[in-house]
Amino acid sequence: MSRIADVLAPLNADGTRATILRWCKTVGETVVKDEPLLELETDKVTVEVPAPADGTLIEILKQENAEVTPDEVLARLTLAGESAGSPRVIATATPTATATATTVTAAGGPRGLQTASGTLAARSSLSPAVRRLLHEHSIDSSAIDGTGLDGRVTAQDVARYVAAQKPASDGKRVPHSAIRRRVAEHMARSVAAAPHVTTLFEADLSRVLAHRAGSAAAYQSRGVHLTLTAYFVSACVRALQAHREVNATFHRDALELHPDINIGVGTALGDAGLIVPVIHCAQRLKLFEIAQRLERLVAAARAGKLAADDVRGGTFTVSNHGVGGSLLAAPIIINQPQVAILGVGKVQRRVCVLAKGNDEEIVIRSMCYLTLTIDHRALDAFQANAFLSLIVSTLEQWPEG
Numbered sequence: 001m002s003r004i005a006d007v008l009a010p011l012n013a014d015g016t017r018a019t020i021l022r023w024c025k026t027v028g029e030t031v032v033k034d035e036p037l038l039e040l041e042t043d044k045v046t047v048e049v050p051a052p053a054d055g056t057l058i059e060i061l062k063q064e065n066a067e068v069t070p071d072e073v074l075a076r077l078t079l080a081g082e083s084a085g086s087p088r089v090i091a092t093a094t095p096t097a098t099a100t101a102t103t104v105t106a107a108g109g110p111r112g113l114q115t116a117s118g119t120l121a122a123r124s125s126l127s128p129a130v131r132r133l134l135h136e137h138s139i140d141s142s143a144i145d146g147t148g149l150d151g152r153v154t155a156q157d158v159a160r161y162v163a164a165q166k167p168a169s170d171g172k173r174v175p176h177s178a179i180r181r182r183v184a185e186h187m188a189r190s191v192a193a194a195p196h197v198t199t200l201f202e203a204d205l206s207r208v209l210a211h212r213a214g215s216a217a218a219y220q221s222r223g224v225h226l227t228l229t230a231y232f233v234s235a236c237v238r239a240l241q242a243h244r245e246v247n248a249t250f251h252r253d254a255l256e257l258h259p260d261i262n263i264g265v266g267t268a269l270g271d272a273g274l275i276v277p278v279i280h281c282a283q284r285l286k287l288f289e290i291a292q293r294l295e296r297l298v299a300a301a302r303a304g305k306l307a308a309d310d311v312r313g314g315t316f317t318v319s320n321h322g323v324g325g326s327l328l329a330a331p332i333i334i335n336q337p338q339v340a341i342l343g344v345g346k347v348q349r350r351v352c353v354l355a356k357g358n359d360e361e362i363v364i365r366s367m368c369y370l371t372l373t374i375d376h377r378a379l380d381a382f383q384a385n386a387f388l389s390l391i392v393s394t395l396e397q398w399p400e401g
Contacts, residue, residue, distance in 0.1 A: 041178035054080035179273035194375040230291035264314035322346035345369035
C-alpha cells in the first residue's frame with residue numbers, strides 16, 4: 001500500500017517564530033532523504049529542514065515568507081516506490097542548535113544532514129548566511145569570485161559584490177528579512193513596555209590600553225584576539241556581582257534576580273540586522289576566557305553558524321557601537337526582558353584636566369563615553385549611577401601586568 005508523509009515544522013524550544021525563507025524543491029521533484037527541503041528563518045538563526053525520507057514532493061502547503069508554528073504541516077511527500085492515496089506517516093524534521101540542522105526520521109532516529117552530489121554538494125558549501133544574502137539580492141553564487149577556503153563564497157564577498165553594482169535609477173521596495181522584522185517588533189515592544197532612561201559617564205581607558213598592549217601578543221600566541229569589548233564585559237561582571245538588581249528581570253509583582261551573569265554582546269550583521277550572542281556564566285570566566293568565548297561567538301554570528309543556545313538566556317547586554325565610529329548613542333533600546341543595557345562609544349584621544357596635588361594639569365587621555373539605559377520600572381537613577389560608576393572605576397584602575 002502506498003504511503004504519504006506529512007512534513008511538519010520543527011519544534012522550537014525558545015518559542016521564536018519562524019518564517020519560510022525559501023523552498024529548495026518544487027512540487028513534482030524527487031527528494032533524497034536528508035537533503036535540504038526548505039529553509040526556515042527566525043530572528044536568531046537560519047535552519048535547513050531536510051527531507052525526512054526518499055520520495056516525491058507532491059504538495060507545498062506554506063509558501064515563502066509565510067510564518068509557521070511548531071508541528072504545522074508544511075508539505076507532503078509520496079514515499080519512494082509508492083503512489084498517492086494511502087494512509088499518512090507523520091515525518092518531522094528537528095533542527096540542531098546550529099544553522100545546518102539535523103533531521104528526525106519517521107521512525108524517530110536522528111540522522112546527520114547529508115547531501116547529494118553535483119549541484120547539491122556545491123550549494124551545501126555555502127553557509128546559511130551566504131545563501132540568505134544571495135536570495136535577498138537575487139544573485140547566483142557563480143557570479144561571485146569566492147575568497148574563502150577552496151574558493152567558497154563568503155558573506156563579505158556577497159557584500160562587496162552588491163556594493164559594486166550600480167544603483168537602480170528608480171525607487172525599489174526591498175522586503176524585510178525575518179531577522180529585520182523580528183528586530184523591529186522586539187524594539188517596538190521594548191520601548192512600549194519599559195520607560196527608558198539613560199545615564200552618561202566618561203571613562204579613561206589608559207590603563208586598559210596599556211594592559212592590552214602588554215598582553216595582546218601572549219593572547220595571540222594562544223589563538224585568541226584580545227579586544228576592548230572583553231574588558232568591558234569583564235568590568236560588567238564585577239558591577240553586576242555588586243549590583244544584582246541590574247542583572248534581573250522585571251515582573252509586575254517582583255524583581256527576579258538571576259543567579260548567573262549571562263552577558264549578551266550586540267553583533268551587527270550588516271544590512272541583515274543585529275543579533276546578540278550570549279556569554280553564559282561570565283562570572284566564572286577570567287579575561288582570557290571571556291576574550292576566547294567572545295571571539296568564537298562573534299565569528300559564528302557573522303558566518304551564520306550560531307547555535308540556538310548561543311542566543312538564549314541573556315541577563316544583561318553590551319552594545320559596543322563605538323566600533324563603527326559612534327561617540328554616543330542614547331537611548332540604546334533595552335533587550336527585553338532585561339532591565340539595562342550598556343553602550344560603549346568610540347575610544348578617542350581627548351584633552352582632559354586632571355588634579356595634580358593641589359593643582360591641575362592638562363593632559364591627553366584615551367577616553368570613551370559609556371551609557372547605561374535602564375528600565376525605569378525596575379531601576380532608579382541612584383542605582384544606575386552607582387552601577388556605571390563601578391564600571392568606570394574598574395576600567396580606570398585596571399591592574400598592570
